[in-house]
Amino acid sequence: MEINYYNVIIIGSGPAGCSAAIYAARSGLKTAMICGNAPGGQLTITTDVENYPGFKHILGPDLMFNMIEQCKALAVDIIYEHVEQLIPVNKDNIEQPNNIKFLLKTFNEYYAEAIILATGASAKWLGLPNETKLRQNGGVSGCATCDGMFYKNKEVAVIGGGNSAAEEALFLANLASKVYIVHRKDKMRCEQILFDRILKNPKIHIIWNSIVEDMLSGEDNKLSYLLLKDIISNKTQELKVEGAFIAIGHTPNSQLVSKLINIDSEGYIITEPNSTKTSMPGIFAAGDVQDKVFRQAITAAGTGCMAALEALKFIENNKN
Ligand code: NDP
Numbered sequence: 001m002e003i004n005y006y007n008v009i010i011i012g013s014g015p016a017g018c019s020a021a022i023y024a025a026r027s028g029l030k031t032a033m034i035c036g037n038a039p040g041g042q043l044t045i046t047t048d049v050e051n052y053p054g055f056k057h058i059l060g061p062d063l064m065f066n067m068i069e070q071c072k073a074l075a076v077d078i079i080y081e082h083v084e085q086l087i088p089v090n091k092d093n094i095e096q097p098n099n100i101k102f103l104l105k106t107f108n109e110y111y112a113e114a115i116i117l118a119t120g121a122s123a124k125w126l127g128l129p130n131e132t133k134l135r136q137n138g139g140v141s142g143c144a145t146c147d148g149m150f151y152k153n154k155e156v157a158v159i160g161g162g163n164s165a166a167e168e169a170l171f172l173a174n175l176a177s178k179v180y181i182v183h184r185k186d187k188m189r190c191e192q193i194l195f196d197r198i199l200k201n202p203k204i205h206i207i208w209n210s211i212v213e214d215m216l217s218g219e220d221n222k223l224s225y226l227l228l229k230d231i232i233s234n235k236t237q238e239l240k241v242e243g244a245f246i247a248i249g250h251t252p253n254s255q256l257v258s259k260l261i262n263i264d265s266e267g268y269i270i271t272e273p274n275s276t277k278t279s280m281p282g283i284f285a286a287g288d289v290q291d292k293v294f295r296q297a298i299t300a301a302g303t304g305c306m307a308a309l310e311a312l313k314f315i316e317n318n319k320n
Contacts, residue, residue, distance in 0.1 A: 004077075005111045006032045008311045009104055011083050011256070012118035014041025015297040016287025018067035019304030020116045020311075025074035027312045032077040032110065039080060040064030041120050042288070043297055047137050050149060052297055063297070081106035086115065086256055088280070099318050101282045113318060114282045114311040117269060118304060119253040121288035121295070125246055126159065130215040139223030140215060140244050144168040145296065147243075153177045156243035157226055159212055165247035166190035166198060172245065173203040180239060181206045182228060207239070215244060252289045261285075268292050276307040282318075284310050 007029035010017045017033055024031040038044065043060035050057050058066075072078060085105040104110040123142035125131055134140040141147040144158070148171055156176045158169045161183035167190075172179045181188075181198070186208045188195050198204050207228065213236065214227040226239045252267045262270045262279040269278055269285040276284040286307040287300035 004032070004108065005100065006030050006077070007112065007315055008032075008114045008116060008308070009034060009102075009110055009112040010116040010118055011086075011104070012036055012041065012120055012253075012287070012289075013039050013068060013078070014043060014064070014118060014120050014287060014300060015067065016120070016289075016300035016304035016307070017041070017116070017118035018064070018071055019301040020118055020286055020308040021071045021076045021304075022067075022074060023305050023308030024116075024311060025071070025076045027308065029308075029312060029315065031075075032079055032112075033071060034079045034081055034083055034104065034106065034110070036119065037082050040068065042123070047147075048150070049146065049297070051145065079106075079110075081108065083256060086260065086283075088260070099315070101318075113315045114284065116276075116304070116307045116311055117254075117257060117278070117283065117285040117289055118287045118300075118307070119256065119289045120300075121250040121252040123246070124249045124251060126212055126248070128212065128215055130217070131246070133221075134215055134217060134223050134244075138217060138221055139242055140246065142246050143295075144171045144245050144247075147245075148172050148175050151176045151243040154242040155240065156180070156245065157182050157239060157241045158245045158247055159183075160247035160249070161185055161188045161190065162247070162249065163190045163194060164249065166194035168245050168247045169204050170194065170197055170201065172243075173201050176203070176243070179204045180241065182210050182212060182226070182239070183208060184211050184231065185209065212244075250288070250292070250295070252292075254289055257283070266292065276303055276310050282311075282314055284314075 010020045010033045013035040021033045087103045099113045100111045155178040157180040210228045213229045218224040229236045269290040284307040286303035
C-alpha cells in the first residue's frame with residue numbers, strides 16, 4: 001500500500017476545494033486534492049454560468065476544468081479517489097513525523113498536517129423520472145441565481161416552502177413574468193419577512209397543498225407544463241411553465257466527519273465566525289458543506305481561499 005505525506009490535503013474539488021488548493025500550493029505547502037466521486041463538484045452538472053467574475057459566459061464543466069488545470073499547473077497532486085475515513089493521529093498511535101496530525105484512508109493512505117473539507121452539498125430533487133431528463137438544459141434547475149436569467153419574461157414555478165423556495169421566488173420575480181410557488185402544505189415555513197414580501201409581490205402566486213406528479217416536455221425536449229395534484233381534493237391540473245426551480249433543501253456532504261467535529265442539526269459543519277476553523281484544530285471547512293445561506297461558486301471559492309490561509313498559519317504554528 002502506498003503511503004503519502006502532505007502539508008495539507010483538501011477533500012473535494014469544487015470551487016472551494018480548487019481555490020483552497022491554489023492558495024495552499026502558492027504558499028509553498030505540499031498540497032493534495034482528493035476529488036471524490038464527482039470531480040469538479042456541483043458545477044459540472046450545470047450548464048451556463050454567467051455570474052462568476054471574469055467570465056461573461058462559461059459552461060460549468062469548463063469552469064471546473066479550468067480550475068483543476070490551474071491546480072495541476074501549481075503542482076497540486078490531484079487524486080481521483082474517494083475518502084472513506086479521516087482519522088486524527090498522534091505520536092502514541094502512529095510512528096510518523098511529529099507534525100502529522102491526520103490519516104486519510106481511500107484504498108490508499110494519506111497523511112497530512114492539516115485538512116480542508118470542501119465536500120460540498122447535494123441538492124435534493126423530487127425524484128421524478130422526467131425531472132432527471134429535463135435537468136440537462138430542459139428547464140428544470142436547482143438554482144435561480146444561476147439560471148434565472150434564462151427565464152426573462154417567462155412563466156416559471158418554484159417547488160418548496162422553505163427559505164430557499166421563498167428566496168428563489170423573489171429572485172425570479174425580478175426576471176420572470178409570473179412565478180408560481182408550488183407547496184405541499186397550506187403554510188410556508190420560510191421567515192415571515194420573506195413571506196410578507198411574497199404576498200406583496202404581484203408576480204408571485206402560491207399554489208397550496210399541491211405536489212408535482214410529473215413534468216412534461218414538448219417536441220423541443222423543453223419543459224412545457226407541470227402536472228400538479230391537489231392533495232386535499234385529489235384533483236390534478238396542468239400548470240404551463242417554461243422553468244421549474246426545485247428548492248426542497250440541500251444535504252451537506254458532512255458524513256465523513258459527523259462523529260469527529262461539530263455539525264448543526266441539518267448536517268452543516270459549524271465554523272468559527274469569520275473563519276473556516278472547525279471544532280477540531282487542524283481541520284478547516286470551506287464551501288457549501290459549511291454554508292447554508294449563500295451556496296454560490298464565488299462564495300465557496302472565497303472560503304476556500306480563507307481555509308488555505310488558515311491552514312498555512314496552523315501548520316506554521318505547529319512547527320514551533
Ligand atoms: P428547508 O428544509 O427549510 O425547506 C424545504 C422545503 O421543501 C419545505 O417547505 C418542504 O416541505 C419542501 N419539501 C421537502 N421535500 C419535498 C418534496 N419531496 N416534495 C415537495 N416539497 C418538499 O430547506 P431550505 O433549502 O429552504 O433551507 C435549508 C436551510 O437553509 C434552512 O435552515 C433555511 O432557513 C436556511 N436558509 C436560509 C436562508 C437565509 O437565511 N436567507 C436562505 C436559504 C436557506 P414541508 O414544509 O412540507 O416540510
